[in-house]
Amino acid sequence: MARGNGSRGHTTRCPICGQPTAPDTRPFCSPRCKEIDLGRWLGERYTIPAVEPPDQFSESEDDDETRH
Numbered sequence: 557m558a559r560g561n562g563s564r565g566h567t568t569r570c571p572i573c574g575q576p577t578a579p580d581t582r583p584f585c586s587p588r589c590k591e592i593d594l595g596r597w598l599g600e601r602y603t604i605p606a607v608e609p610p611d612q613f614s615e616s617e618d619d620d621e622t623r624h
């Protein structure tokens with residue numbers, strides 16, 4: 557959220573922990589943060605359904621169970 561404004565200095569900060577990034581692992585400071593970001597990315601795909609209105613989600617789920 558605070559990122560995006562990279563016009564302040566030329567030091568890029570790790571979006572994960574906020575530490576200055578290393579050229580090796582840009583835009584992250586370390587392979588670890590790179591993995592964390594990747595995990596977040598993959599995790600978001602699973603989290604998307606949860607962001608939807610819970611009403612619809614549970615309704616269809618309930619319906620499915622009732623049908624059974």
Ligand SMILES: [Zn+2]
Pocket residue numbers: 570571572573574575584585586589
């Ligand atoms: Zn980091």
